[in-house]
Amino acid sequence: MMSDVTQIDVAIIGGGIAGLMLGNEVTRRFPKLHTFVFEKEQYLADHTTGRNSGVLHSGLYYPQNSLKHRLCLEGNELWESLGREQNFTVQKCGKFIFCSNLAEFEGLEKLKEQAKKNSVPGVRWATANEKKTLQAYANIHDAIFVPSTGFIDVPSAISALERAILINGGNILKNNQVSKIGRDNQGIILETRDGSISTKILINAAGLWSVALGKQIWQNGLEDYTVKGSYLKYSGDFYRESFIYPCPLSNLKGLGVHSTFDVSGAIKFGPNVEDVSTIDYALNLPLLEQMKTEITRYYPHVGLEQLSPDYCGIRSKIRSKGQLYPDFWIKGPAETKVPGYVEICGYESPGLTAAPAMARLVVSLLEI
Ligand SMILES: Cc1cc2nc3c(=O)[nH]c(=O)nc-3n(C[C@H](O)[C@H](O)[C@H](O)COP(=O)(O)OP(=O)(O)OC[C@H]3O[C@@H](n4cnc5c(N)ncnc54)[C@H](O)[C@@H]3O)c2cc1C
Known part of the structure; x- marks a missing residue:
């Protein structure tokens, strides 16, 4: 043609x-x-x-007025109307971000402040009842709720x-x-x-x-700087009303190992972070084993025997002037x-x- x-x-x-x-x-x-x-x-x-994770992000993590911030905030809104017009699922299920102890609380407060600066709508502290419910799934000291996070049926x-x-x-x-x-x-x-x-x-x-x-x-x-992110799928019972993410620690390259679910309700943990130099989607199984330690720290009730290797993607990061x-x-x-x-x-x-x-x-x- x-x-x-x-x-x-x-x-x-x-x-x-x-x-x-x-x-x-x-x-x-x-x-x-x-x-x-x-x-x-x-x-x-x-x-x-x-x-990828298929998550509709809220725009709260990114430096104010960066393209990541502005386009994420606007895109979050536009996906909803696109899903309605073109008849696919875009659901704002919301996300809890939690800290596990008092030492991490400051990080959570900073994130809430960042949400305000970035005009992310409706971010609030979790209620006592919500925290009680979530404690059955995650090691929660305190949490914020971000209502505009969700998922897309990619x-x-x-x-x-x-x-x-x-x-x-x-x-x-x-x-x-x-x-x-x-x-x-x-x-x-x-x-x-x-x-x-x-x-x-x-x-x-x-x-x-x-x-x-x-x-x-x-x-x-x-210059390209490629970073692989791999997932574990979970066949056990887990909270499916909203996502539950740990508060990212300042030394992390990603958002920290977190749980998400997709339109079918399938639960996965990840992605982890692995520097790579080639586009190769083979899973690094020893690294995925290590991820289980982190999962246990944040989600102590997860049955490790019900976690199994899933898939991975590669992040297209870049370097400019080194x-x-x-x-x-x-x-x-x-x-x-x-x-x-x-x-x-x-x-x-x-x-x-x-x-x-x-x-x-x-x-x-x-x-x-
Ligand atoms: C592990 C992971 C999790 C993520 N989770 C999320 C998330 O939850 N929410 C979120 O908002 N974002 C997420 N992202 C980011 C998101 O997935 C990417 O930003 C997005 O998918 C990039 O899309 P793209 O079209 O640029 O790249 P791609 O999807 O890679 O598309 C590029 C296409 O170009 C084609 N191509 C390349 N060269 C040529 C050529 N010469 N001729 C013809 N075709 C060519 C390739 O085959 C490819 O299909 C995640 C990313 C990763 C890696």
């Missing part, structure tokens, strides 16, 4: 949540443009998007977005790797399975591959100096939650 197409309007590289949300936004707002999403795998969302959301893009007249080309990007006098050139394609706009939403791809068209100066870059990296033509080009790198958590707001931001950078 593509062999006839020499010129298109919009190319989006990546069929994860970033690329699909962008495809939805572009085709909904500009149905007359010829828009194509390229995905190198046979299936959509086969990498990070299909391997597989259904992916199918719904795919459908919406096609209905809006867009195209999704699976099994179609963009092997090269470059520029000529006309604009941006892509090498694909179907030959060379010229596009006016290119959005690089290639997840773990976006840094390397970006370097083909401008000097983004970034330092960890703490925010999403979203650069449009004004910064890349490449007309029509936007790149999204370091799009780690809360990238799922932020996606609808990120898509709006990217479109505004392009001034289509």
Whole structure:
């Protein structure tokens, strides 16, 4: 089909949540443009998007006014309406964040203060009754409740977005790797399975591959810093009304080992944190064994024999000038100096939650 197409309007590289949300936004707002999403795998969302916790985050952990904070807060709201419109589950079940002793209480107070600064709605101290209920599951001294946290039925959301893009007249080309990007006098050139394609706009939403791809068209100066997160699934009984997270300790790289459940009610613990240098989804079983010690500390009633290895995902963190870059990296033509080009790198958590707001931001950078 593509062999006839020499010129298109919009190319989006990546069929994860970033690329699909962008495809939805572009085709909904500009149905007359010829828009194509390229995905190198046979299936959509086969990498990070299909391997996360599926949590709709509230936006409380991130530095005030960072992209992570602003896009997460806005995305949290937008997902609810998207789920309603496109008929998939987005449920705000809320989350308790607890400390286990007086020494950790200050951390909890700081988090509550941060929630206020970040305008996260409705955050409050847990009631005595709630704490009593939760003590049957976790080692709780005190807790706050964050009502806007929830979960997304990710597989259904992916199918719904795919459908919406096609209905809006867009195209999704699976099994179609963009092997090269470059520029000529006309604009941006892509090498694909179907030959060379010229596009006016290119959005690089290639997840773990976006840094390397970006370097083909401008000097983004970034380095990948990939961190694996693995999960244990739990077949025992657990609290399923809201999530229960420990208060993250200041020396942690993630949010601390926590419990979540998905739309089917399946409980999992994780993700843990493991620096890796390759994209390999094999589970590190000794490290998962170690996670059980942490689980016992925070959730003493969990039956360890009912925990079993589940799956893992890889966080696409980045370094700039040798330092960890703490925010999403979203650069449009004004910064890349490449007309029509936007790149999204370091799009780690809360990238799922932020996606609808990120898509709006990217479109505004392009001034289509
Ligand atoms: C363990 C873990 C837990 C997480 N939990 C949460 C959570 O609970 N809530 C939350 O909000 N966020 C969470 N995140 C973050 C979230 O999952 C990511 O921010 C998001 O999925 C990134 O989406 P993406 O589209 O950028 O990347 P991906 O989903 O990886 O999509 C990129 C796609 O690009 C394709 N691609 C790459 N190169 C090419 C090419 N050259 N040509 C064609 N296609 C190409 C890839 O095959 C891939 O499908 C978590 C992340 C991890 C790792």
